[in-house]
Amino acid sequence: MIHLDLRYVGHISAVTGILKEEYQTNASILIELIEELERKHQGFKGVFVNGETGRMNLNAMIYYGTEGEVPLPIIDPYHPIQDKAILTFW
Amino acid sequence: MKARESRVQTVMHVNLCDGGTFLETLPEQWTRQYIGCRGINGRLLLRDVKPRTEAFGPDNVLLFGTGPLDGTPVGMGRISVACKSPRGTLAEGSCGGFFGPELRRAGIDYLAIRGVADHPVYLFVTDGRVEIRDASRLWGLKTNETDAILREELSDPNIQFRYIGPAGENLVHASPIFGNLNNSGGRAGCGQVMGSKKLKAIAVRGSQGIGIADYDGFIKAYKTFRQKVDIATSRDPWTPVWSTYGAPILPRLFSGLGNLMTRNAREMRWDDEKTVSVNAEIFMEKHVTKAKACFCCPWPSCQKLYEIRSGKHQGFKGGNYWAGQPITFGSLIDNDDLELILVLSGLCNQYGLDIFHVGYTLAWAMECFENGILTSKDTDGMELKFGCRDKEGLVDLIRKIALREGFGALLALGCSEASKIVGKGSERFCLAVKGQELEGVAQRSMYMVALGVAVSEVGPDHTRWYPPYPCNPDLISREDLDQLDIRLDLRKAFQGRNPDEKGKLLRWFTISRAVVESLPSCVFLIRDTLGLDLRPWWNLFTSATGLNVAYEEFVMAGERVMNLDRLFNVREGFRREDDRLPIRMMTEDVPYFGYSRIGPGLLDRMLDEYYQENGWSLKTSIPTRTKLNQLKMGEIADELEACGVEVET
Numbered sequence: 001m002i003h004l005d006l007r008y009v010g011h012i013s014a015v016t017g018i019l020k021e022e023y024q025t026n027a028s029i030l031i032e033l034i035e036e037l038e039r040k041h042q043g044f045k046g047v048f049v050n051g052e053t054g055r056m057n058l059n060a061m062i063y064y065g066t067e068g069e070v071p072l073p074i075i076d077p078y079h080p081i082q083d084k085a086i087l088t089f090w
Numbered sequence: 091m092k093a094r095e096s097r098v099q100t101v102m103h104v105n106l107c108d109g110g111t112f113l114e115t116l117p118e119q120w121t122r123q124y125i126g127c128r129g130i131n132g133r134l135l136l137r138d139v140k141p142r143t144e145a146f147g148p149d150n151v152l153l154f155g156t157g158p159l160d161g162t163p164v165g166m167g168r169i170s171v172a173c174k175s176p177r178g179t180l181a182e183g184s185c186g187g188f189f190g191p192e193l194r195r196a197g198i199d200y201l202a203i204r205g206v207a208d209h210p211v212y213l214f215v216t217d218g219r220v221e222i223r224d225a226s227r228l229w230g231l232k233t234n235e236t237d238a239i240l241r242e243e244l245s246d247p248n249i250q251f252r253y254i255g256p257a258g259e260n261l262v263h264a265s266p267i268f269g270n271l272n273n274s275g276g277r278a279g280c281g282q283v284m285g286s287k288k289l290k291a292i293a294v295r296g297s298q299g300i301g302i303a304d305y306d307g308f309i310k311a312y313k314t315f316r317q318k319v320d321i322a323t324s325r326d327p328w329t330p331v332w333s334t335y336g337a338p339i340l341p342r343l344f345s346g347l348g349n350l351m352t353r354n355a356r357e358m359r360w361d362d363e364k365t366v367s368v369n370a371e372i373f374m375e376k377h378v379t380k381a382k383a384c385f386c387c388p389w390p391s392c393q394k395l396y397e398i399r400s401g402k403h404q405g406f407k408g409g410n411y412w413a414g415q416p417i418t419f420g421s422l423i424d425n426d427d428l429e430l431i432l433v434l435s436g437l438c439n440q441y442g443l444d445i446f447h448v449g450y451t452l453a454w455a456m457e458c459f460e461n462g463i464l465t466s467k468d469t470d471g472m473e474l475k476f477g478c479r480d481k482e483g484l485v486d487l488i489r490k491i492a493l494r495e496g497f498g499a500l501l502a503l504g505c506s507e508a509s510k511i512v513g514k515g516s517e518r519f520c521l522a523v524k525g526q527e528l529e530g531v532a533q534r535s536m537y538m539v540a541l542g543v544a545v546s547e548v549g550p551d552h553t554r555w556y557p558p559y560p561c562n563p564d565l566i567s568r569e570d571l572d573q574l575d576i577r578l579d580l581r582k583a584f585q586g587r588n589p590d591e592k593g594k595l596l597r598w599f600t601i602s603r604a605v606v607e608s609l610p611s612c613v614f615l616i617r618d619t620l621g622l623d624l625r626p627w628w629n630l631f632t633s634a635t636g637l638n639v640a641y642e643e644f645v646m647a648g649e650r651v652m653n654l655d656r657l658f659n660v661r662e663g664f665r666r667e668d669d670r671l672p673i674r675m676m677t678e679d680v681p682y683f684g685y686s687r688i689g690p691g692l693l694d695r696m697l698d699e700y701y702q703e704n705g706w707s708l709k710t711s712i713p714t715r716t717k718l719n720q721l722k723m724g725e726i727a728d729e730l731e732a733c734g735v736e737v738e739t
Contacts, residue, residue, distance in 0.1 A: 007342070009343060010371065011335060019371055058326070058327070059330055068682065069683075088342075090331055090339065
């Protein structure tokens with residue numbers, strides 16, 4: 001089980017109904033996390049993942065960072081997720 | 091309805107000294123060479139404002155420019171306002187709204203206003219005519235009051251206005267020109283110059299159509315453009331969020347990236363809870379009453395009208411909460427009271443002040459206060475500290491700045507001039523370049539931005555290079571880039587703190603944004619591949635004007651426009667040594683994310699590359715004769731030499 005700091009910006013917060021949450025998960029890669037979040041916040045996955053190709057949508061963005069590190073955008077659905085990571089969805 | 095051609099543009103000259111007016115038709119060649127709007131304003135300034143003209147004298151010319159795409163769904167109602175700045179540089183800025191299309195509908199593409207009236211006046215512009223009317227009763231009124239009175243007097247809901255507030259009348263530093271209550275442009279001092287001419291407002295109403303030479307071609311080009319900026323089809327992550335929430339989503343993103351100017355940019359990351367409290371989501375939920383957009387803009391929620399619904403300022407109404415407001419009146423002065431931010435920025439609009447001037451000068455004063463350089467004896471008794479405990483004092487300070495009262499008189503000068511008066515080392519807290527305060531985009535984490543801020547002829551102005559990154563490299567192939575003759579390494583361009591290729595990158599951004607602002611359109615709509623592949627803009631221009639202009643010639647027009655900016659400043663005596671950054675950015679590291687300072691060696695390295703790529707002298711930054719000849723601007727090189735400027739071969 002890992003602990004994540006999830007932040008939702010702008011129109012994404014309209015999907016989740018919240019601006020941020022402390023989140024615990026067994027997901028180890030981005031797509032597993034997104035699928036978990038889809039179950040919690042219906043419509044979430046469709047914003048970030050193209051249903052036909054399985055690739056990340058170009059009109060959405062996810063920043064991935066850890067404490068004290070500059071976050072970087074991630075576009076690979078298989079990007080590993082580590083404990084104490086900060087993910088900003090927008 | 092009569093429709094005007096877009097290939098030939100007209101200038102209405104107005105002399106406020108004698109009331110004389112005449113309409114000049116510009117050569118068609120000018121549309122080919124400078125496109126319009128910002129480009130033609132730049133050419134007119136160089137032609138009509140003589141070297142060393144007094145900014146507040148009768149010979150300074152205040153220009154309002156439209157362009158060939160104004161009044162079409164691509165123009166977004168943008169205008170360029172320009173003159174010589176009171177700081178001696180070029181003053182030019184663009185602004186959205188509805189004024190531009192209306193001016194074109196009145197048969198006029200540019201207003202060129204010279205002279206000084208002997209009493210306050212306003213201009214009433216109708217089809218090909220300008221009437222100078224008395225504005226004594228409007229002098230001293232705020233922008234919202236002026237708008238309401240003129241709108242009632244002229245009894246026509248479709249009349250469009252530009253006006254200044256008391257700040258412009260009182261020649262307060264950096265005052266812009268306002269319209270549609272909350273849209274402003276020309277923060278380099280155009281409002282001050284308008285005030286010096288005793289010109290309170292301009293009202294315009296036209297009845298003509300906007301000519302499109304090749305209608306079918308234009309519609310086809312528009313569909314391509316629209317696809318790249320529409321929320322349903324754009325391949326750009328900014329489009330959905332900007333279409334629905336607008337720029338105030340940026341503080342949260344900026345803070346997470348170490349890009350948020352905090353406590354006068356001593357830090358670049360604000361407390362998470364504070365950032366959330368002033369961000370777009372809370373603003374939308376608590377205060378927004380109506381979404382608002384400029385003329386035909388596809389992003390319906392870029393601007394918003396708001397009303398404070400509770401507390402001491404209940405009932406206060408304003409508009410336009412972008413990124414600048416939560417930064418300058420939020421993180422920069424460490425104020426997480428959203429209602430206070432809305433009141434301070436709303437009052438700036440009403441008094442006709444520039445929010446960046448006021449925010450950065452307040453932050454400068456707060457840091458001076460905390461370091462004992464200023465005391466409560468200087469500040470009319472205010473405890474001027476970060477965190478803003480004296481909220482009502484701050485609210486009143488906006489009025490005092492606009493009216494130059496008490497401590498406000500010092501802040502009305504801007505932080506650059508104020509720090510010269512105060513001394514005692516206060517200049518190290520002054521975040522300004524060429525006398526003008528910074529805006530909201532960080533420098534120490536993005537070297538191209540640092541370079542762009544340093545070289546900008548008008549002072550810090552993000553529209554010169556916004557957005558500060560190219561599109562997703564996956565959207566455009568190397569073959570396409572080669573075909574477009576763009577020799578940029580896009581992946582390296584995304585490495586914000588790698589100085590390599592930043593000069594080359596900035597050069598392309600400056601040229602392409604000069605093209606977009608000269609058409610005109612809005613640089614915030616440079617999405618998807620529109621900042622690299624200018625062919626959609628070119629197709630819109632050629633179909634609207636009917637001009638047979640090659641793509642290379644179209645891009646070269648942008649290069650001419652950026653050179654015009656430099657030439658104006660060169661003629662006024664600005665050189666390489668003026669292309670600098672604030673002391674803080676060059677001497678202090680950013681805590682937390684570990685961004686280091688931009689030392690002089692690093693800045694010089696990027697300047698060398700930028701000047702080299704531009705064909706400018708490395709020693710002076712003056713464009714060389716070879717470059718000016720290549721751009722078919724040799725006659726301007728002759729004019730410069732006649733003024734005593736040494737133009738290298």
